Amino acid sequence: MYKFFVPQQQETSGGLERLEVDGKFFRAAGKRVFLKAVTYGPFPDPQPDHGQEMKRIAAAGFNAVRIYGSPDPAMLDAAHAHGLWVLVGLTWQWGSDFLRKSSLFAEALVDLRQGLAEWGAHPAVAIVMVANEVPADMVRWMGVLRVRQAIERLIDLGRRQRPRLLFAYANYPTTEYLEPDNADFTAMNVYLERREDFADYLPRLHNVAGDRPVLISEFGLDSLRGSEQKQREVLLWQLDECLASGMAGTTVYAWSDRWLNGKRIMDDWAFGLTDVSGREKPAYEVLSKRLPAVLTPEDGVALESVPSFSVVVCTHNGGHRMHACLSAICAIDYPDYEVIVVNDGSSDDTEEVVGRFEGVRLINVEHIGLSAARNRGAEEASGEIIAYTDDDCEPDAAWLTWLARAFVRSQWDACGGPNLPPVPPHADYWEHVDEAVVAAAPGAPTHVLFDDGEAEHLPGCNLVVRKRALQAIGGFHADYRVAGDDVDFCWRLRAAGFRMGFSGAAFVWHRRRTTLWRYFKQQYGYGKAEALLMRDHPEKFRRSGGARWMGRVYAGGAMCADPGSVIYHGAMGLAAYQQVSLTVQPQRALPSGFDGPMARFKLAVARVLQPRIRGFARWRHSLRWRWNVERVSERKPWVTLKDAHYGEEEESIWWGETGIYREDVLVALQQAGWDVWHRSGTSAAHEDWDLVRGECRVLVAREHHEGMSLLLVRQEFPAGRGQRIPRRMLEVMHSLGLQQV
Structure with a gap:
């Protein structure tokens, strides 16, 4: 230990x-x-x-x-x-x-x-x-x-x-x-x-x-x-x-x-x-x-075995951040790990700060860039698994415990978890409002998942990989000196047949930029790195320049529906698990205590400028090799099909004794000749209506009351037909003992 x-x-x-x-x-x-x-x-x-x-x-x-x-x-x-x-x-x-x-x-x-x-x-x-x-x-x-x-x-x-x-x-x-x-x-x-x-x-x-x-x-x-x-x-x-x-x-x-x-x-x-x-x-x-x-x-968390970890932090002039980072790393509750800091040609007090932490190995190198520094840390590592994080991160005390469990149980070749922005102190609103805005702004490092457990990409601030897998693909590419190294690494790792996992509990605190200016400067750097990625992985990019992810991009917000969401309801809204279909998860909300007019305005500015700044940097730094990049076919965007305008709706309320449920009405209507409604060109899983008969569509819901059933029925008719309840529907409702209110 x-x-x-x-x-x-x-x-x-x-x-x-x-x-x-x-x-x-x-x-x-x-x-x-x-x-x-x-x-x-x-x-x-x-x-x-x-x-x-x-x-x-x-x-x-x-x-x-x-x-x-x-x-x-x-x-x-x-x-x-x-x-x-x-x-x-x-x-x-x-x-x-x-x-x-x-x-x-x-x-x-x-x-x-x-x-x-x-x-x-x-x-x-x-x-x-x-x-x-x-x-x-x-x-x-x-x-x-x-x-x-x-x-x-x-x-x-x-x-x-x-x-x-x-x-x-x-x-x-x-x-x-x-x-x-x-x-x-x-x-x-x-x-x-x-x-x-x-x-x-x-x-x-x-x-x-x-x-x-x-x-x-x-x-x-x-x-x-x-x-x-x-x-x-x-x-x-x-x-x-x-x-x-x-x-x-x-x-x-x-x-x-x-x-x-x-x-x-x-x-x-x-x-x-x-x-x-x-x-x-x-x-x-x-x-x-x-x-x-x-x-x-x-x-x-019972570990069947205890793999050894080498925690590697690469820093360039990050002395002002290293004390908090190393304090958190040294407080990790895990029996078998070492800590290595690669000082990438810093000219500040990084060496002095690291020297205060007994047992931490410091490796001083000339300024060789982030990827080369990470490779140097891997060369010096004695652990079977290398855990990379950044100098602006503070890993949770149980970080390695959750990762060890994921590696042992699922036999991943690489794994990681979320990186969370800490909430700034509310007392200093004006001093920290920009930091709060940046925490909710787009473009932060994040993970991309194929499903709930397997990853397509893991950000470098929480990227943990078996040493043998890293060595098998030749480590990180030295061209990526500031950013983009983790994306290139993950794509090459998957191309070589290795699997990456995700552990939702293995998180690190990741402090974002503290001012909007630094945030925009960071986004420009990300765009510059994407230009290198376009050169090395042209098949991973659209013609417009955006990365082409096969999985879902997680942006920190809860998976809630927004006005443009497509929701899997199932036929007649009966699916047991009704999920929202997203390619990008919602962005984080502004932290509690900072959701005011000034912060909202700054966040709106950040959301408008971020993709433009990043896109401009990507375009500018890809000019010299763009002529050599094969054009790739662009994936068609998701299209929400709209139905022809019907125009006229009618709602009715039906009362009955306890024991009549929504499903009873749907079954009775189907037996009377109504069909499960399918929108043209889509699956019935995404529908807003339950049944259709001729040109009339129906949605049924049940209000929950003690001692009685209250059924709500919404119908839609073609424009000009007029609003009336079909005779056959009246017969069905009456046969169930329901009376119109």
Whole structure:
């Protein structure tokens, strides 16, 4: 094991402290925590003894409870007394068309404001979920963008009133495109009862979340339809898979079989860890043995072997950044690694700064450029895996642990993770506003993925490769002195048959440029490097000059739909996983506290100028060899086909007894001669309508109400036909016992 001297840091006090975001995870009192939550209630009368129940929950190893609705003050006090954070869920009618009935959403805003005034300052309250699983058919009915904007409005309101709290929307896989842009983390309710399916889905959530942590906000198993032993087994491997995949926390559904849904006592389900009499089930017993030992996400990462790493940092006049970089590297919690700094002809105090860190090897070379410096570091490395990062980066303490797990489990030849911009201090707004803008501006180094686990490109600030693979392709090309070396390296690595992976938890903090001028200068340098790439890899570029990626480019933002998005809804909107089709993920939002008029204006300027500056540099520096570059056929852009204008719509509302669902209406209409609607030239997976008969198209949604079914039907007719409900549709609706409101 290598030991390093790191400057002494001040200790932080423990206890139930404020919960904060820490990159892809959470922290409290300066220490990383794994959120271990269990859902609590709502309960039918009589209400439980909160003090006794919170004591049992804490004794089982949980550190948080998730509730649905406004918290009871006695429950909050009991949770605080036993060291439990409370995740509060705002309750309102999100299952109805709250955009058409504006009073419903206005009531949600009022309830949030009043609730935060009443309980938002309580020290046990840590997180507020502003909604929970808006039904997919209602999202489609109201419009994805409008629903997302409503959720974001609730989050903005809550954050202004209680900035110390964390805010999120409890999503589910069917509407994963509904991620709010301004949430503090991604919360996802996931019910997959096969371990293989669950394990395969979790890495996707890192990419859905972008830079944010991921919390599994519900997971459970009904011990009535299954068995108590099956519940025990499933909840245990669920915890193991969440830890192994780098989730920030998980939530067991539920604490008790005593459960009230609206006004109905749920006596036909049994998701609880305790039964209606309070008896502890086998799942409680096994979790109470496992959970207390899990304090951080890394506690669950068991390495079958411990590969040796050589962390290589190349720097040129980066002395002012090296202290923070090396402090972070030397604090990495991993048993077998060395640190090498290649000083690429610096004329500042780099050598002096590196000399303060005992155990770090310094290699001084003449100014040979970034690629040659990286090759020199590899020559000196003794580890079997070389981990490259930059002098403006601070790797996370668990960086090598997550990478080792990825290399051992998937046998990658190279691997990497996200690079996250740190949030500047809010107190110095005018001093750091440019840094905040640059963090959200386009053009930052990023990864490109074929799927949720395999990469097409990894940026050099978080590029980790087996030494044998690096040597097999001859290392980095020395022509790339400042930038572009990682792109060339990854393309050559893949061309040689090597595979690159991605680990969403293996992140580094990457400080971007601190002024817009430096940012534009950096983008010019990137364009200059792209000119070299065009010379060496002409087949990878379009005729217009842009790089031609086969995978998806990740830009740090959450995977939320925008006005131009194409969403996979499935035929009649019934796909279990309705995903948004993107080639470039949304950009990062402005950091909280910097989203003001000045920052928005500067960000707009950056978004306009960045591609022009980069394109100009690419054009200027490619003139001398452009004549020798073969022209490549340009890939056709995605075209969204528009239908002929129909022009006339009609909406109707149908009432019926509980038990009539949207699917019942769709099946009955199909039996009456309606067909699944296909837009000409596209797959039915991307449709905005459900069924078609003749020249009439239909969309069906169901509002969620207690004691009745309320079906919403939207029809579209050709212009000039007039608005009327077809006679055959009336017969079908009446045959189902539905009456028009």
